[in-house]
Amino acid sequence: MTTHPVTRHPGAAWLYLGSGLSSALGNAISNVVWPWLVLHRTGDPAAAGLVATCILLPSIIVAIMGGDVIDRYGRKRISVISDIISAVSVVWLIAVDTTVGATLPWFIAIGIFGAVGDVPGMAARTALVGDISERSGKSLDWLAGANQSIMGVCYLVGPALAGVLLGQLPITWILWLTAACSGIAALMTWVIRLNAHHAPAEHSSVRGTVTVWRDVVKHPMLRPILVVEIVIAMAVFPYLMVILPAHFTHTNSPTTMGFALSSYAVGMIAGSIVIAAVGERLRRNLLWLVAIGATAMGFLGVACLTITTIVVVGMFAAGCGNGILRPIGTVVVTENVPETIRGRVFSLFSALDSFAGPIGLMATTAALQATDIYHVALGCSLCAIVMFLWLGVMGYRTLGASQSNLQ
Numbered sequence: 266m267t268t269h270p271v272t273r274h275p276g277a278a279w280l281y282l283g284s285g286l287s288s289a290l291g292n293a294i295s296n297v298v299w300p301w302l303v304l305h306r307t308g309d310p311a312a313a314g315l316v317a318t319c320i321l322l323p324s325i326i327v328a329i330m331g332g333d334v335i336d337r338y339g340r341k342r343i344s345v346i347s348d349i350i351s352a353v354s355v356v357w358l359i360a361v362d363t364t365v366g367a368t369l370p371w372f373i374a375i376g377i378f379g380a381v382g383d384v385p386g387m388a389a390r391t392a393l394v395g396d397i398s399e400r401s402g403k404s405l406d407w408l409a410g411a412n413q414s415i416m417g418v419c420y421l422v423g424p425a426l427a428g429v430l431l432g433q434l435p436i437t438w439i440l441w442l443t444a445a446c447s448g449i450a451a452l453m454t455w456v457i458r459l460n461a462h463h464a465p466a467e468h469s470s471v472r473g474t475v476t477v478w479r480d481v482v483k484h485p486m487l488r489p490i491l492v493v494e495i496v497i498a499m500a501v502f503p504y505l506m507v508i509l510p511a512h513f514t515h516t517n518s519p520t521t522m523g524f525a526l527s528s529y530a531v532g533m534i535a536g537s538i539v540i541a542a543v544g545e546r547l548r549r550n551l552l553w554l555v556a557i558g559a560t561a562m563g564f565l566g567v568a569c570l571t572i573t574t575i576v577v578v579g580m581f582a583a584g585c586g587n588g589i590l591r592p593i594g595t596v597v598v599t600e601n602v603p604e605t606i607r608g609r610v611f612s613l614f615s616a617l618d619s620f621a622g623p624i625g626l627m628a629t630t631a632a633l634q635a636t637d638i639y640h641v642a643l644g645c646s647l648c649a650i651v652m653f654l655w656l657g658v659m660g661y662r663t664l665g666a667s668q669s670n671l672q
Contacts, residue, residue: 277457278401278408284453285390286415288348291446292383293423294430295355298439299376301431306367319373321623324380328616331385333474335608340393341459343608347386348451354379355444359437382447384619388611395599395607396459405599409592410541414534417588421530477609486601489553489660490594491614496656497560497587498618499625500649504567504580505529507629508645511638512570521573528577529584532563536588544592550665552589557657560586561650568646570639597664 303312335343358375361367394412398405430439481487505526513522536556544552559582566579594614602610632641 273400273402274458275401275403277397277459278403278411280453280457281393281397281401281408282411282415284344284348284450285412286419287446287453288351288386288390288450289416289419290423290426291351291443291450293419294427294439294446295443297424297427298431298436298443299372302362302367302436302440303369303372305436306362306372307369309369312369312372315369316372316376320376320380321619323377324384325616325619327381328384328388328612328619329474331388331615332609332612334385335389335392335612336606340389340396340608341454341457344386344389344393345451345455347382347389348447348454350382351379351386352444352447352451354382355440355447359440359444363437384615385612388608388615390454391595391615392599392607392611393454394595395604397457398599400457400459404545405596406544406592407541409595409599410537410539410544412537412595413588413592414537414541417530417533417537417584420533421527474609477606478613481602481610481613484601485663486597487610489656489663490597491617492652493557493590493656493660494594494614494618495621496649496652497590498621499628500564500645501529501583501587502622502625503629503645504642506626507633508570508638508642509567509576512642515638518573521577525573525577525580528581532581532584532586533588534584535581536585536590537592538588539585540589540592544596548665549593549597550661550663553593553660553664554657556586556589556593557653557660558586559583560590561653561657564646564649564653568643570642593664 299316303316331343354375357378358367358371361371361375391412394405394408397403398408401408427439430442481491509522509525513519513525536559540552563579563581563583563586566575566582569575569579598610598614599607629641629645632644
């Protein structure tokens with residue numbers, strides 16, 4: 266068997282993180298600008314929700330199919346192509362809006378086209394972390410933590426920056442800025458040179474993909490990572506989208522709502538920094554237990570909607586826990602999944618994450634037909650805490666065991 270020397274290039278890590286920053290910032294701005302533009306052009310407040318709903322199902326399908334594409338054609342290549350598609354979708358919107366005028370069908374069509382780029386691109390970028398670690402010499406924990414902290418910064422800064430830009434610039438200029446962010450992300454990923462000795466992709470099929478998913482669910486170290494992703498998405502989405510806005514609207518406290526939502530992002534950044542700083546040196550199952558405990562205490566706090574300080578602190582704690590859990594998940598998957606199927610595994614996580622949030626939102630909406638937001642918040646938090654207690658025990662046992670790859 267021929268061995269190949271491993272060449273270290275620390276700049277690969279900074280290019281990777283810079284690409285993630287550019288892409289995430291563009292997406293964060295777009296998440297504010299798109300609904301604003303849809304409302305401005307259609308005059309219908311429900312139109313933005315309709316566009317998001319029409320994009321959701323194709324996004325989930327693309328997330329599922331995208332994993333096969335990633336494993337067939339390469340993580341780096343798909344990451345670059347995805348960012349290019351995202352940039353092209355924005356340029357297409359600008360062209361339509363300045364010529365024939367953007368209408369609801371145009372927004373839906375262009376949104377679906379953009380999702381073809383965004384959804385598999387996120388999975389490909391995450392799956393690339395192992396290659397970047399090998400090329401740069403940076404640890405998986407450092408890379409995953411740094412990347413997650415960048416996501417938190419963009420989540421915190423992006424909407425505020427979008428609001429400032431909307432008040433100062435024509436919306437077309439802002440769209441050009443988001444297209445440039447995607448283009449810069451594609452360029453930065455493209456110039457990364459990886460160590461070229463990876464195994465060729467396996468022959469893939471629908472049956473092969475289903476087998477991969479089945480093995481993920483059965484794998485003792487991956488199962489708690491998968492379940493915690495679903496639980497967090499189902500629990501956090503209702504709080505961010507319905508429960509907290511409804512409560513603070515009822516109490517006429519928009520500024521406090523801003524603090525509460527921002528504290529979640531700040532907590533996510535703090536948790537990610539912890540992983541980047543000490544993740545490699547501390548026992549992973551201990552970090553898991555700390556993160557699960559912080560998240561559970563956070564949800565217990567946000568259930569106390571009538572006490573604002575506890576809500577803000579709870580959102581910070583929940584964000585901190587999530588900021589630790591997500592990098593742990595990235596590292597565990599990268600360490601335990603062969604690179605030939607890594608794209609399909611990360612795409613499965615992405616698809617379930619995209620699907621679980623709306624499911625939680627629909628359950629919350631149904632519950633609100635029977636009771637008020639305060640009882641719904643309490644019920645949501647208690648269900649989440651019970652799941653976190655179970656996940657804490659399961660993850661502590663399995664993550665402390667010796668690692669074994671998927672066969």
